[in-house]
Amino acid sequence: MTIAFVLFLVVVGTLIFHIWSPWWLTPLASNWSGMDETLLLTFWVTGGVFMAVGLFMVYCVWRYRYQKDRKSEYKPEDKKLEFHLTWITAVGVVALLAPGLIVWNKFVTVPENAVKVEVMAYQWGWNYRLAGEDEILGKTSIHNISDDNPYGLDLDDPNGKDDLLVEDADLHLQIDKPVKVLLRSIDVLHNFYVPEFRAKMDMVPGMITFYWFTPTKTGEYEILCAELCGTGHYAMLGTVVVEEESDYSNWLAQQTSFEQILAQNKTIQLTEKQ
Amino acid sequence: MSDEFDYKIEAKAADATTADASAPPIDYVPPAERPEQELYHSKSWWTTYVFSQDAKYIGVQYTCVATAIAVVGLILSLMMRTQLAFPGLNVLDPSTYYQFVTMHGMIMVVFFLTALFLGGFGNLLIPLMCGARDMVFPYVNMLSFWIFVLAILLLVSSFFVPGGPTGAGWTLYPPQAITVGTPGNLWGMVMMLASLVFFVIGFTMGGLNYVITVLQARARGMTLMRLPLSVWGIFVATVLALLAFPALLVGGIMLLLDAVLGTSFFMPEMISMGEKLSTEGGSPILFQHLFWFFGHPEVYIVALPAFGIVSDLISVHARRNLFGYRMMVWAIVAIAALSFIVWAHHMYVAGMRPWFGYFFATTTLIIAVPTAIKVYNWVLTLWRGNIRLTVPMLFTLAFIITFLNGGITGLFLGNVAIDVPLSDTYFVVAHFHMVMGIAPVLVVFGAVYHWFPLVTGRMLDEGLGKIHFWITFVGTYMIYTPMYYQGFLGVPRRYFEMYESSYASTVGLNVFITVAALIVGLSQLIFFYNIINSARAGKKAKKNPWDANSLEWQTPEMPPKHGNWGNELPVVYRWPYDFGVPGIDKDYIPQNVSPSQVSGAKADKT
Amino acid sequence: MKNFFKLISQKPWESSQAQIDNKHDGKTLGLSREKLGVRTVMVVSTVIFSFFVVAYADRMLIHDWKSMPEPWLLWINTIILMISSYVFHKTKIASDLNDYEKIKKGLFMVGFLTFAFLLGQSIVWYQLLKLGYFASTNVANAFFYLLTTIHGLHLLGGLIFWGLATSKLLKGNYKISNMQRTIELCAIYWHFLLFVWLILFGLMLFT
């Protein structure tokens, strides 16, 4: 009978561990409370099922333990019981799925006014690009990448001239402004993930993927790469800073545009030609 | 034929004998119409013990090789765990860590569990449970095993090639898998892919045997719906594998060409570590589709045999007819069919078209229904049973809880909006270990304790078995439950260490997990000791030691000899779950016991 | 399909069902094992080739795709393969009639034609490589080499069984029923590979 007791401990212990655990979702810092809510809903529904089935098992093991002169019930099936279990499960599943799909729908529908920010991943680090005054990001191509043009911006595209390039530094975002991150990679797969924002998406060379969110809490957050990208994967960290409008404008004013960088490079090339 | 089998079952009702006075005897069976299979009889030592063509023997060979490679996989995982918990010890460096993750994952999923369930248990159980003398193509079966050995040798030799084994993750995603930022990107990858190609070829040869034996070589009276669920599970899993492995083969071959010849099937234009590659236009996502078209069914290739076997173990040890046999068969078939249209739930955040998310989330959650029904039916088989808490039963109970735990967390990951925060975190690691790692392994242990007497004629030691069980069950639960919480927190998977990240705070938890893992790992020595010791000096098993109904225990000799059935093939009169039939003295009726031997039974209660 | 649903709704524990089941002879399909084996192999091969075709169709749409020329030799190879398939069909008929000489001639002919096809394919390779169509230059070329190789390997696999049959025939140690079966199954397999080749060739021709 130890097993009945241990199964009981396992089921109840899981609940106790949950209550006691200091490890739980990080405090949310974006608009994706929907994800947390769906998660919590699923957590409690499935947790309930786990407890119920587990405890029923404990009961069965204890109640129907072997006795020499008893026989089990002979009942190959019970259509009614099976039918009820099936539809209850189906209803439960639909109840979990529906909110999930609604949230997903929001996740893939980007609001018009979202600010576009490009994140460009490489082995192993992050570069960013902001649209500049025209609010349009210039075209890029891996073809064009060179030492002078690390983002591979298309020199013929006027929209790219005022793009602000943030190389190997922290990304700043303005609070309560929806952001659409455009994700690309110059080498292998990566994934732009900030746990507090909840969202994530792979970056695929040759493609531009995206997602959107609205930062809702000021602070510094850690960026983690969430797709294996080689030996340096675990060290591919970054920082994103969410701040109020005034701080954000200050930061923005310090960033250099593509045009400025090109100009700088020319002077460098002129003076110390290599 | 019944006399020599010694299974007379006395009817309780004294006047029952009058029943078979009427004209057509109830156990009349038309004579066999087809000739007996010609059996291969080996002549030399080599063909008896090495290149054996006896399915039972091949099954044991498969089991031994798969277990041996699993030990390698286990040792790799323990070293990874040590690294994660004690980064200061510098057990591994990042490259080795990624190489170990990859080899561990691939070994456990493909070379251990797939080979063990289909090659090992498939070969051992299919002919015996179907009432056949052997597989239909014994020679091909033998080749299948040796090609598997070749695949294993290639896999192991990748540890010794320049650059070491591949560190691409078991998913082998290009471009990363074959570019310089990843360890073992050339030779390791070539060996891995070559090994997989041979595995698929070898498996296809075996699979041919399993499918055709089940379909065409059963004993008389053995309809498909009288087959034990073990056979159903292995059979359907084999069909799945025959249809799914080609996707891996195709993806693997194309990736191999990308790696060796520099083609651009999957390789886009890219700059690898500052150097522009000559490839262009390839689509990394295409590989992911091919991989997961194999990869998702693969989960069920491992799970379905486990489902089947566990159903039989429950029924036998709970002394109760399996509850809802038909539902169980339907669920197996439904899960198998659905498993081909859910693959992209592994790619919700891979950058594919957003509307795929709706479709695949829906199909994925639909699969939850038949899966849940299976769990209900297992538990309902316990209900009103007469449960013998033998070691196999303990493992079975542990399986149900573990599978339930892993299964419900699948509802998180299948539901696309929740997968967004949780994918690629430790939540995933915990989920798939519970559902397709630990749960099937618990079934393997249960099955080994159950069928060990069939292979060796001796019982495994109960006491040692119980110690092994307690450590394994409680230990693995302690390893993986905390990982869910690391996942909630956002700790990403495939991280060599938490580096400067704030998630370094979970190192304390990691120590706990690792200590549990080391204890579980070491406790497997008890199991191996038990196997070796009991095979030599264990308690002699009586015939049909668990009072089971299915045919494998009804052979004239135990362990069964070459050809399994002596002079006469068995004839089947009932399904394998006649436990606790009312009106009968004994609580079980083997499948080959004819109605006249049990007359008086009221077997028809629905 | 309907049969399948009927099958899985049986209640094996009921005695009325048991009466029926007891008479079952343990075979599900009315086919020989060998035939079923070949069919299974063909199903698996079909799945393999389908995945290649799907990958081809997906990859084709990307802008860097450059179609490659189809040398006229490919047409000849195709015709050779067709003839070999036809001869195999004739041989099968001869084997049903138990006509030793015709079987022998037929098998030799099939072998000759099949090797000629494989040789022809290698010559096409050689020509294309000389013209600079390397696998790494464009993925269309890579697909061509890949698909012809996989198809050729399938034929080589078939040739193993062809070789076994032929050598047995020559040595004379065979059972006529076994020989008939082997020839029939090989013939089916040859038709199958002809069909696969026509699809692959068509695909490469039109894209």
Ligand code: HEM
């Ligand atoms: C006690 C036994 C086991 C331990 C301690 C263990 C431990 C681990 C660890 C530490 C990782 C790497 C996690 C990461 O860094 O992302 C891992 C990955 C993995 N394990 Fe296990 N594991 C065990 C058993 C199994 C079994 C039985 C399976 C069979 C399905 C399995 C399948 C995998 C797979 C598929 C991966 C993913 C590999 C990858 O990310 O490419 N493991 N395991």
Ligand SMILES: [Cu+2]
């Ligand atoms: Cu990464």
Ligand SMILES: [Cu+2]
């Ligand atoms: Cu899946």
